[in-house]
Amino acid sequence: MEMRKPPPVRRLSGSELPSLAASNGNGHHSGTVISAPRPPSARDTAVAIDRMDVEELSVAYGTKPAVKAVSLPIRQGEVLALIGPSGCGKTTLLRSLNRLTELTRGASLSGRIALDGVDIATMDPTALRRRVTMVFQQPNPFPMSVFDNVAYVLREQAKRRPRRAAVRGEVHDALARAGLLDEVADNLDHPALRLSGGQQQRLCIARALAANPEVLLLDEPCSALDPISTKLIEDLIIKLRDDVAVVIVTHNLQQAHRVADYVAFMYLGELVEYGSARRMFGSPREQRTKEYVSGAFG
Amino acid sequence: MSAVTGTRVRRPDRATASWRWSDRLGLGLAWLLGLLFCAIAAAIVVYFLLEGIRYLRPSLLVTNPAAASSESQTGGFLDPLLGTLIIGTMSMAIAVPVGVGIAVWLSEFGRPTALARVAESAIEMMAGEPSVVLALFGLSLFGLGALGFLSQTTNGVVLGQSFFAAAALLSLVGLPLVVASTREGLQAIPSHVREASYAVGKTKIATTRRVLLPAARPSVITGTMLGLGRVISDTAIVLLLLGGTLTFQAANSTPLLGLLRGTGDTLTGYIYYNAPTGDGNQPSKAYAAAFVLMLFVLALNLGVDFVVSRSRKAITWK
Secondary structure, eight states: OOOOOOOOEEEOOGGGOOOGGGOOOOGGGTTSSOOOOOOTTHHHHOEEEEEEEEEEEEEEETTEEEEEEEEEEEEETSEEEEEOSTTSSHHHHHHHHTTOGGGSTTEEEEEEEEETTEEGGGSOHHHHHHHEEEEOSSOOOOSSBHHHHHHHHHSOTTSOOOOHHHHHHHHHHHHHHTTOHHHHGGGTTSBGGGSOHHHHHHHHHHHHHHTOOSEEEEESTTTTSOHHHHHHHHHHHHHHTTTSEEEEEOSOHHHHHHHOSEEEEEETTEEEEEEEHHHHHHSOSSHHHHHHHTTSOO | OOOOTTOOOOOGGGGGGGSOHHHHHHHHHHHHHHHHHHHHHHHHHHHHHHHHHHHOOHHHHHSOOOOOSSGGGSOOOHHHHHHHHHHHHHHHHHHHHHHHHHHHIIIIIOOSHHHHHHHHHHHHHHHHSOHHHHHHHHHHHHTSGGGGGGSOEETTEEOOOSHHHHHHHHHHHHHHHHHHHHHHHHHTSOHHHHHHHHTTTOOHHHHIIIIIHHHHHHHHHHHHHHHHHHHHHOOHHIIIIIBOOSSOBOSSSSHHHHHHHSBBOOHHHHHHHHSTTSSSOOHHHHHHHHHHHHHHHHHHHHHHHHHHHHHHHHSOOO
16 A cells, blocks of 8 residues: 555544433434444544545536535535435445446536545546445345455455465455454354355445555444344444544434444435534434434434 | 134135026136146146157167167167257257346346346347247358358258257247346346445445345246257257257267267157157157157246245245
8 A cells, every 4th residue: 555645633622422311312222232333442542534525516417406505515424414315426426435436327426525635536446446435225245255355355356366375364364354253253254155244244235344544434234124134234343443534325214323432414315514513413403404303304 | 713603604615605607617628728728738737748758768869769660770869959958058058048138137237227228128029939930040150161161061062050059049949038038037136235335335246146036046047957858848949950860870970070070869859750640650769759758848847836835925025
């Protein structure tokens, strides 16, 4: 990996710590096995590093605008949750961060997105996507072994495929970071599609981490999973945020509350409000945010 | 199951009790037709099974057809059997790579759209083309002087009949099935699987090679087996382009090339010749050969069922 200019560093004050007490976790999720497991001390030592900068980003599919002039920062050391009702543009915003939007026919984009100060539009998309990786809503391991799913990412195209032994260390490392190694260590050669849904999704996270990205994009990663798998992945997200900037799109307000340090609320393509999770859930400034987080619509 | 006593469970087949008479008549007809078709299929299989057991002798598989007046001296069908295997292999060796390539292009690239449309209808047209028409075209194509090296030339006239010529035209018979099946397999892969590969920095080529084609492999195999079944059952192209000469007539003494440039026969050609209405008129030989051919085709169909049922479990996304 090449050297980059040192990113600006800033410490979060303790007062921005989203506390469990502020939880307004109403609805059917309260009282279930899913609790907010975050150690309260984690935030005190966390360092936030600016990774990506979204400036006045607008995306349209044909003539239909999907994202309208959105600006926000994405920092390592924090989890940013994009929330909002269906069709509000949060997935489109996420997909423009690694230029997946341009694979959709008729999609057009304006504004600027920078990764460590460099405009991503000027980067080679494959290089960008190795630095900004993504996990999808549906677990989607490739039809190959558990090992090869991760090794696939490590093997650069157009070069000679490295031997299995050469990538073994990195594969194990990625699986360990995704908290999956202990479960699959004995059957790395089994087809990945035979794993359970939750294991498949953690394999997809391992795959995304194998490229050693600076930013990890998660598009509703738990919406197809059971509560226990969901909890495993949420714990994982919290653990990962110190090494990689995490952006998660979620429909699930409780989940945003459990994992996010910062929250961006989008509605009809606009960024209505952006702020710390504590403030967004505790005392949002905008009326629409207030209504959405209290469950009045969405 | 809960053991509820005294409650009569309404079974689905009881549901027809309340049907109108016209609906019941329709249901009866559907059953009748279904059973009729099963009976026809079973009759064909059983008939050839019985005839095959009656006439098939191991010696038929290892001896060549020979000209003789008595049926016991006319030999077996070794060369036609080998011919079927050679023709099947050669045709699919052309049809599979080309067909998979076309399917990948149609399904994953498809640009320019107009050209993709044209290619699509061309393949559909080819699937509907009678093979005797293809054979006629093949004769004039391989009769060209420039393609003389693929068959034999006598007195400056290119014969145009050879294993190369027959396999080339028969690959067109198998091609549409390979394309259709592969394409179906590629289109069944959810788009988020493709995007997952792009999202870790892979190119479209790498994604196609390493993710999409392996995922579509069962469909490629299915298409290959269906295509092969078509190829080995074709008669017209064999008679016109392979010569239908019962035994191999090598073009020259070069080991493999001479054979492939020469003429020969397949099981279908042999059956055609020995059918009661054919020139050979040795029904017992025809039945024996038909039985062997039917076994091949049945095995291919069972193979397709096996691959499809197994892959349905192995390659699906939750």
